[in-house]
Amino acid sequence: MSSPPQAEIKFRTQNQLSELFAALDSGTGQEVRRMLKTLTPQSIAQLLESSPPRIRQVLWNLIDRDVEGEVLQELTDEVRSQILDTMDTEEMVEIMEGLDADDIADILQQLPERVVSEVLSAMTETDRLRVESVLAYDENTAGGLMDTNTISVRPNLSLDVVLRYLRRHEQLPESTDSLFVVNRKGQYIGLLPLSKLLTTDPAVTVREVVNTDVEPIPADMRDTEVARLFEKYDWITAPVVDEDNRLLGRITIDDIVDVIREGADHSLMSLAGLDEEEDTFAPVRRTARRRALWLGINLLTALLASWVISLFQNTLDKVVALAVLMPIVASMGGVAGSQTLTVVIRGMALGQIGKSNLSWLLSRELASAALNALLWALVMGVIAALWFSDVTIAIIIVAAMVINLITAALAGAILPVALRAMRIDPALAGGVALTTVTDVVGFMSFLGLATWHFG
Amino acid sequence: MSSPPQAEIKFRTQNQLSELFAALDSGTGQEVRRMLKTLTPQSIAQLLESSPPRIRQVLWNLIDRDVEGEVLQELTDEVRSQILDTMDTEEMVEIMEGLDADDIADILQQLPERVVSEVLSAMTETDRLRVESVLAYDENTAGGLMDTNTISVRPNLSLDVVLRYLRRHEQLPESTDSLFVVNRKGQYIGLLPLSKLLTTDPAVTVREVVNTDVEPIPADMRDTEVARLFEKYDWITAPVVDEDNRLLGRITIDDIVDVIREGADHSLMSLAGLDEEEDTFAPVRRTARRRALWLGINLLTALLASWVISLFQNTLDKVVALAVLMPIVASMGGVAGSQTLTVVIRGMALGQIGKSNLSWLLSRELASAALNALLWALVMGVIAALWFSDVTIAIIIVAAMVINLITAALAGAILPVALRAMRIDPALAGGVALTTVTDVVGFMSFLGLATWHFG
Numbered sequence: 001m002s003s004p005p006q007a008e009i010k011f012r013t014q015n016q017l018s019e020l021f022a023a024l025d026s027g028t029g030q031e032v033r034r035m036l037k038t039l040t041p042q043s044i045a046q047l048l049e050s051s052p053p054r055i056r057q058v059l060w061n062l063i064d065r066d067v068e069g070e071v072l073q074e075l076t077d078e079v080r081s082q083i084l085d086t087m088d089t090e091e092m093v094e095i096m097e098g099l100d101a102d103d104i105a106d107i108l109q110q111l112p113e114r115v116v117s118e119v120l121s122a123m124t125e126t127d128r129l130r131v132e133s134v135l136a137y138d139e140n141t142a143g144g145l146m147d148t149n150t151i152s153v154r155p156n157l158s159l160d161v162v163l164r165y166l167r168r169h170e171q172l173p174e175s176t177d178s179l180f181v182v183n184r185k186g187q188y189i190g191l192l193p194l195s196k197l198l199t200t201d202p203a204v205t206v207r208e209v210v211n212t213d214v215e216p217i218p219a220d221m222r223d224t225e226v227a228r229l230f231e232k233y234d235w236i237t238a239p240v241v242d243e244d245n246r247l248l249g250r251i252t253i254d255d256i257v258d259v260i261r262e263g264a265d266h267s268l269m270s271l272a273g274l275d276e277e278e279d280t281f282a283p284v285r286r287t288a289r290r291r292a293l294w295l296g297i298n299l300l301t302a303l304l305a306s307w308v309i310s311l312f313q314n315t316l317d318k319v320v321a322l323a324v325l326m327p328i329v330a331s332m333g334g335v336a337g338s339q340t341l342t343v344v345i346r347g348m349a350l351g352q353i354g355k356s357n358l359s360w361l362l363s364r365e366l367a368s369a370a371l372n373a374l375l376w377a378l379v380m381g382v383i384a385a386l387w388f389s390d391v392t393i394a395i396i397i398v399a400a401m402v403i404n405l406i407t408a409a410l411a412g413a414i415l416p417v418a419l420r421a422m423r424i425d426p427a428l429a430g431g432v433a434l435t436t437v438t439d440v441v442g443f444m445s446f447l448g449l450a451t452w453h454f455g
Numbered sequence: 456m457s458s459p460p461q462a463e464i465k466f467r468t469q470n471q472l473s474e475l476f477a478a479l480d481s482g483t484g485q486e487v488r489r490m491l492k493t494l495t496p497q498s499i500a501q502l503l504e505s506s507p508p509r510i511r512q513v514l515w516n517l518i519d520r521d522v523e524g525e526v527l528q529e530l531t532d533e534v535r536s537q538i539l540d541t542m543d544t545e546e547m548v549e550i551m552e553g554l555d556a557d558d559i560a561d562i563l564q565q566l567p568e569r570v571v572s573e574v575l576s577a578m579t580e581t582d583r584l585r586v587e588s589v590l591a592y593d594e595n596t597a598g599g600l601m602d603t604n605t606i607s608v609r610p611n612l613s614l615d616v617v618l619r620y621l622r623r624h625e626q627l628p629e630s631t632d633s634l635f636v637v638n639r640k641g642q643y644i645g646l647l648p649l650s651k652l653l654t655t656d657p658a659v660t661v662r663e664v665v666n667t668d669v670e671p672i673p674a675d676m677r678d679t680e681v682a683r684l685f686e687k688y689d690w691i692t693a694p695v696v697d698e699d700n701r702l703l704g705r706i707t708i709d710d711i712v713d714v715i716r717e718g719a720d721h722s723l724m725s726l727a728g729l730d731e732e733e734d735t736f737a738p739v740r741r742t743a744r745r746r747a748l749w750l751g752i753n754l755l756t757a758l759l760a761s762w763v764i765s766l767f768q769n770t771l772d773k774v775v776a777l778a779v780l781m782p783i784v785a786s787m788g789g790v791a792g793s794q795t796l797t798v799v800i801r802g803m804a805l806g807q808i809g810k811s812n813l814s815w816l817l818s819r820e821l822a823s824a825a826l827n828a829l830l831w832a833l834v835m836g837v838i839a840a841l842w843f844s845d846v847t848i849a850i851i852i853v854a855a856m857v858i859n860l861i862t863a864a865l866a867g868a869i870l871p872v873a874l875r876a877m878r879i880d881p882a883l884a885g886g887v888a889l890t891t892v893t894d895v896v897g898f899m900s901f902l903g904l905a906t907w908h909f910g
Binding site for chain 1 (some may be wrong): 472473476495497498501504505506507618621622624625626627630631632649650651652653654655656685686687688689690691707708709711712713715716719720722723724726727728729733735736737738739742743746747749750751753754757758760761764765768771772775776778779780781782783785786787790791793794796797798801802805806807808809810811812815816819820822823826827830831834835838890894898
């Protein structure tokens, strides 16, 4: 891995981008090539992700052949697959030379079956077996994340033997901070941290110092679950085992950081109907197509709200002030509900919310909503009374707002839990479902109360 | 650190919670105390965070004295400060014994000045100096994150000497995977990974194998910036230096994971006017008070939209169908805008968006919005024409939707950038500002066009 030059950290991506774009504009590929040579694969990957599609392709063609693999491995899935689409198999094989098995598997998982077997057959036997052992697992499981390049030792060895064994290595696999202790059958026993190895009397055996604190991770555990364990126990490295407790590989925290980032982005992006892997600089057609569905779903819910309003056309015809005020009732319900929804979705993502505390949470939300409903409904009541010089309208809006804000809290707390129980992603469907409830209940209560009085 | 027992990982927090609540209900503190003894500090912290306030206090009182410190350090700031509020200085001093300097500093930063000095004066000289050196830096900087407990060596030593020096240690500081190479003045030169130390000929000097890849981090760098570097370069450990490049301490990836999690949560929570540190189980009064302000701000923007509608009361009085359809125009604008806003806010958080690519992004958003506006406006036009048997209304809603969806894309892309330039958090203010724009423009264009025709 090349070294990030001193200057680079102070320079931000944005400056690099401006310089690169200027160099590209002036049309000298040589200048850009020279600039790219001074950057680390990570920085180049970030530049690619920050570039519109056409520039992205031009940049990619100017990158040095021997860093292409490393750059590819740093890219997000979506940007990577765009670039892979432009390559033939030969190029792919060439690029993947020198990458770790888990990174190669990551890339292969995005390619069509036919290409995968071609790439695999062009690899050396050892490499192919390594990659295949990772490919056997789903991308979103511990097995799909693991690196099979580990060093393992037996418990009956003395540390002195281990030290001599290590010294025979040119270098240890990247980010190695622990060796794995396994028995004769290759079953995982514990970790031997390098720091322990260095501070303990070499005459001692591995068995006497093995650290059994770190739980082995089953290869089929979900990556988000693995990430939660890493976060909780501050692990740096953890072993991955099969159902017979045999050591398959290791997961290091740097693989986990991406999982954490994506998991946290998931709620944010889903609430707007977007994918957490979404390429910020996706081309127009892809962007338009992806968002169309979401807008269509929202049109349906908006139509439902309109239909509710249409039930009260006679009343609206009589009292036009109702048309002026009705969006306030719906909007305040939407805001109150989305606050509750966001807290509950985040709490669920952090694994905090379950049967035992849901009822407490629900009553807290209801109580809090009731307090705020009273406060702002009264404020709005006074404003409405002064604005339209009509106390009846004021009373109606106070009542409707109280009803809608309490409904909003109820919906915001219950919807995500109910959606999860139905195996629907609460972050994706929760927002639309909530707005539908608060719009319908908002218009219904306000116009319904008005119709009951004026109609 | 105690070991997570085999069973624990299979058990989920929710099961533990149910069991604990059941034990608490049956009133036997002894049983709960016994259950807590089987859990790691991390699990206990998660249980506390998943408990309503009253149970939280009861649980805290049942925790073993000697794990209290570790549990405290695992808690989020907000939950921790609730618990600290119930302690006197003596208890605090007792609890902080045995914690690392950075963790103690973390806790002290939340306490009033007077308590801090009392706690500091009760510590040993070495410990106090360590804690004070961390306290000198803002909590949200590299200095505030760092652990001062490092092992450093000189470049002229042979590895053999280093090995013998390490063997004199009982154990190395937690998560040590590298030693720090510094010169006579204590200035940072590079890293000596333990794995390198173990695979290299002991006769070689440190200077010959020192790794200068990892850039030292200035103590005043923002924690989010530090996190981005760790993510980008897959670092496990990085040195922190002062302005003279003197080594002050180290940051390890496990401290960074929390920063990444909080940073990613920030956008999600802010869009709903919430704090990323928000305690899911905060008491009613605190919850209600915090949300009140946000609801008040939204009431103001809703009033603005209502005022716009009120300008067209005469038209609404003539054509009541307008009142039925107007929320659709506003709502579709809001949804389209929030998609653009979310993509831009996430792109900004990832450091992808700047002057050089903003105009491309803006035109992509406009083009994508135009395509979807045409599609859904036409669909809505047909529905409106059939529903109200009125082609004029259909044409008006088509035009208004196209205007509002394009405005929404424009606002969604420009608002976050403009807010950032004004040093206002785009995630916090962006959502409200956007809805205000799409509501006002939505009602204005639809009712304005209608007034121009019918009025």
